Amino acid sequence: MRRADRLFLIVHALRGRRSALTAQALAETLHVSLRTIYRDVADLQQSGVPIEGEAGVGYVLRKGSDIPPLMFNAEELEALVVGTRFVRAFGGKRLGLGASAALLKIEAVLPPDLRERSHRTRIFAPELDNRVEANGMIDRLHEAIGTCRVLHLRYCDPSGSETLREVEPLCLTFWGGSWTLGAWCRLRADFRNFRPDRIVGVEATGELFVEIAGRDLDAYLQAVGNPLRHQG
Numbered sequence: 001m002r003r004a005d006r007l008f009l010i011v012h013a014l015r016g017r018r019s020a021l022t023a024q025a026l027a028e029t030l031h032v033s034l035r036t037i038y039r040d041v042a043d044l045q046q047s048g049v050p051i052e053g054e055a056g057v058g059y060v061l062r063k064g065s066d067i068p069p070l071m072f073n074a075e076e077l078e079a080l081v082v083g084t085r086f087v088r089a090f091g092g093k094r095l096g097l098g099a100s101a102a103l104l105k106i107e108a109v110l111p112p113d114l115r116e117r118s119h120r121t122r123i124f125a126p127e128l129d130n131r132v133e134a135n136g137m138i139d140r141l142h143e144a145i146g147t148c149r150v151l152h153l154r155y156c157d158p159s160g161s162e163t164l165r166e167v168e169p170l171c172l173t174f175w176g177g178s179w180t181l182g183a184w185c186r187l188r189a190d191f192r193n194f195r196p197d198r199i200v201g202v203e204a205t206g207e208l209f210v211e212i213a214g215r216d217l218d219a220y221l222q223a224v225g226n227p228l229r230h231q232g
Contacts, residue, residue, distance in 0.1 A: 001097070006030055009101055011049060011061075012108040020058025029104055041223055063148065072110065074117050080106060082123045089125035089226060090136035096127075132179065132197045138172065140202055141181055145169045148208050151183075153203035155194055162200065163187070168209045170198075170217045182224065184215045191220045 009030060014021055023037040038055050045051050050062035087099035107115050144151050153165040167183035178195055185192040
């Protein structure tokens with residue numbers, strides 16, 4: 001996370017609060033050290049941001065420095081909170097951090113009753129270490145899709161047979177219980193879906209691809225229809 005984004009999030013986290021927010025809570029939310037929080041808060045104070053408090057006690061924004069609340073109703077807010085929990089559990093580390101930061105900004109400008117409601121929703125999505133989302137695979141595939149990087153895959157089919165594939169990754173689809181990677185498979189010269197939990201090795205080739213008509217995302221969606229039709 002860029003330092004400018006972190007400073008912005010600190011200010012947003014403090015806005016609208018009646019009680020002090022500890023440096024420890026900020027550090028855990030932003031995934032940085034306590035020393036970083038102390039330094040950032042000191043820099044914000046020196047630059048004129050009206051933050052009151054001190055290390056070991058907590059911080060608040062001086063009264064009158066608040067901004068108007070966002071116009072969310074209770075159901076809209078609960079949908080955002082639940083969505084954030086699902087992204088953190090199933091969207092990979094990068095999107096999970098982004099979701100946490102977005103929710104922090106939203107909660108910072110909510111009136112107290114809605115902020116309290118956001119913590120009471122009883123729909124959870126546990127983040128477990130034994131799922132594919134926790135091992136970095138989703139992040140690697142997501143990054144390759146965004147940068148159009150050709151990938152070498154070592155792929156294991158349901159029977160246990162392993163094949164080597166060179167693919168142009170186009171999209172990720174989550175089915176509630178599993179992910180699929182939609183891609184143009186150069187071995188098959190056709191679109192294929194690969195389950196990330198069956199990818200036993202992935203490596204960027206160093207080559208970038210350009211989506212061209214007939215083998216781009218639109219063509220994939222038209223050709224595959226239901227992405228579960230073609231597995232590997």
